[in-house]
Amino acid sequence: MAAFTAQDVKALREKTGCGMMDCKKALTSADGDMDKAIDFLREQGLAKQAKKASRIAAEGVAYATTSDDLSVGVVIEVNAETDFVAKNDSFMDFVKTCANTVMTQNPANVEELLTLKADGTDMTVAELLQEKVLTIGENIQIRRFERMEGACVAYVHAGGKIGVLVNFDTDLASKPEFVAYGKDVAMQIAALNTPYLNESEVPEDVIAHEKEVMRQQVINEGKPEAIADKIVNGKINKFYKENCLIDQEFVKDNKQSIKQYTQNTAKELGGKIDILKFVRFEKGEGIEKRQDDFAAEVASMVK
The missing domain is CATH 3.30.479.20 (Elongation factor Ts, dimerisation domain)
Structure with missing residues (x-):
């Protein structure tokens, strides 16, 4: 059994940035010798990998x-x-x-x-x-x-900037016309960054907040409080049309909603189509990107 302790593993991890199991393996291979363990990790490329892992990755x-x-x-x-x-x-x-x-x-x-x-x-x-x-x-x-x-349709926008997957309940998945319809729906989600599928998915606290903001806007515009709630109800319907996929105007034909487009397609193809859920990933969203100071980098290289 190699002569090293948990503290040695921790120390090696702090020096190299490698994982605990990799550090334990390295110390075992090196019979507890710290310098040889570091060489082992370098030879395996693990130390180099760990160093890279500390750098921000927000592209891809x-x-x-x-x-x-x-x-x-x-x-x-x-x-x-x-x-x-x-x-x-x-x-x-x-x-x-x-x-x-x-x-x-x-x-x-x-x-x-x-x-x-x-x-x-x-x-x-x-x-x-x-x-x-x-x-x-x-x-x-x-x-x-x-x-x-279940029946799924995938769409990748702009070479990987956005990826969308839509899940359907349908008996038409084998038809190319269904796939074309599914791509249209996925492209709509990609383009408009739709947050919700339908009205029931919108959290109650989101609606309450929207109503409060809208009500204050109406009052600030000089409308009587007595009719403020009626105006707000109309505005909430507009909120649903903008933020719920099935209520949105179809971008390729704004005379019909996505719900209507879905119903029309199902009727034309002689089957059923229901949109169950969707996921939209945008590359790097929510990751704080590195701000490179090129001049400072060059200056540091010539010191």
């Missing part, structure tokens, strides 16, 4: 895909440091492998996904991720994913 892609029969769909976001990497075939192959692994093995979360054998390889997703970090030279992170079962 949002990607969505389905099985051939549309019965399973996945939308996933994988981040890198620069938008240039999103155009890298090796990076995109990794993203697609991750999506396929989610599709076939149904992990509960990103942590579980990392432990799974990546589809079509002899490596775990974590090992494949490590390889991509070392070969591409940037911090890469699998941020999130959603998996749906």
Whole structure:
């Protein structure tokens, strides 16, 4: 048994930034010698990977895909440091492998996904991720994913800026006309960043807040308080039309709503279509991006 303690593992982790298990493995290999353990991690590329992992990754892609029969769909976001990497075939192959692994093995979360054998390889997703970090030279992170079962249609906007997955209850999934309709719905969600499917999904506290703001606006406009509530009710209906997918005007034909477009399509194709849910991922949303000071960087290099 190698002579090292938990404190040695902690110390090695602090020096290299590597994971606890990797540090324990390194110390075991080095018989507890700290310097040899650091060399081991460097040789394995783990120290380099850990250093990259501290850098902000807010670029990359949002990607969505389905099985051939549309019965399973996945939308996933994988981040890198620069938008240039999103155009890298090796990076995109990794993203697609991750999506396929989610599709076939149904992990509960990103942590579980990392432990799974990546589809079509002899490596775990974590090992494949490590390889991509070392070969591409940037911090890469699998941020999130959603998996749906049932009739699904996927849409990727602007080369991976936005990924949308829509789930339907339908008996028309085999028809190409249904897929075209589904793409239209997904494109609408991508373009308008629709927050809710229908009125019942809007939280009560959101409606209460909107009503209070609208009521104050009406009173500030000089309208009598006695009719303020009636005016607010009309404004709330407009809020639903703007924020609920099925109530929105269809962007390709504003004479009908998405609900009407759905009903018309189902009737034309001789079946049923109900939109059950959707997920929209926008690359890097909510991540604080690094603000590079190029002049300062150059200055530091010539000191």
